[in-house]
Amino acid sequence: MAELEDLSKSIHDRLASVHRLLDLSVVDLPQNKMKKLGQELFAIEGLVEESEKHVSRQRDQLQHLKTLEQSSQKYLADLRHLRDNIPEHLPKKNIQVNASEPAKALANAEENQQGQKKLRKVCKGHIKEIEIITIPEYENIPQYMKGRVSYDQLNAAVLCINASVSTKYKILHQPVKALNNHSRKLHQRFKEQETKDTKGQFFVVEGDIREFTETKVDKRFQGILNMLRHCQRLKELRGGGITRYVLL
Template identity: 65%
Template sequence: MSELEEISQHVHDRISSVKLLLDLSLSDLPHSKMKKLGQEIFAVERLLEEFERCVERQREQLRSLKELEESFQKDLEDVTHMKDNIPAHMPKREGPAQVREPGMKQSQAADVQPPQQEQQVKKSSRSFIREMDFITAPEFDSIPQYMKGRVSYDQLNAAVQNINTAVTAKYKIFHQSVKTLSNPSRKLQQRFKEQETKDTKGQFFVVEEDIRDFTQMKVDKRFQGILNMLRHCQRLKELRGGGVTRYLLL
């Protein structure tokens, strides 16, 4: 039972008691009974005052609950909007930069590495495969309309994902030991190495043939338009030579 209900019941009981005394007052009552009647009436007055205060507290609580409900409703609308409009592709946070001692050149830092650490660095550098960062909404808005054509934001980032898939598949084969490769993969690795130049050493790049081999994306006029947009957003650059166009990740 709530506080308001308890007070209401108490008031009802007191009023019933007063009514009974009033009924009895029709006959001659002794002084003690009249005094009792006055006490009951006074008690009812105090209960009514407490009842009014309780009602006011309940009203205040009701106002607070309504404000809380409105706040929750607004938060729910905000969360629903975020859920309905979350990008399909989120930009990745860059990892912390490697720190070396002040005044020490990179070559000097490499010289003082213990042998075990040097082996780990070489191994991690071989297993690391760079991926292209997804295009952010402000970057997409900065692309001229004539360059975007009918390509949407999601379609552009889907192309980024396909290029990353091709890069990952290519360099997993590229870094793998020849002994562990099948004959088709050995031929691919040989092709990858033949396409390397002094300008691509230590870089990650793909060619159109890699896109065809490792993704379902069509290499057509629309694909060339997507590459133009990615160059505009400084995600890649072209290197031509030997009859091959290389798309280097930046």
């Protein structure tokens, strides 16, 4: 912009000079003045050409800026759409091992992972939870099994089961003396439902889901449990007339 202003000022000064020479044209101009007039006109012509080139460059830059503005608006609209449509459930990030790593490092990583799983099982304060179903997992469930259960409804059931497990094992982890009468009865019931096959496992029964949530345990919910077994989030252990849903 400053360059264009400088050109404009130069043209203005040259025109002023030509205007003065023309004012003197009422009288006979000396030869050197005529030569001066020609030089001024030639200089003005050069300045005008340079000014046109500069304007052309500015026009191209303006067009480029408009294109950038349109792209920015599109990206902004996409970002706003992403912000307003964040999925309620996001899959957890999996740690991947580089295939080029030595086999020993891979074995150590697997050993550490198994050790952490064992530690979580024996740690009294830790309460296991079912991981959220991912979209690819949901899409791989057979249609006859899914029925009309949506992705969000399936994960709502996951949260419901997690809430039941959390409440149940918080009661189990407390000293019996610290519990009220109702919680003591629940504590006793939980212990009676345990078997040698559930030792070190986290599980719930239908009564726990009814007790700790407002979920209706009906035929539709049974279908959801089948879907969770298909996705390897649960397994069933039957015995004593009770179906135990063990978290995997």
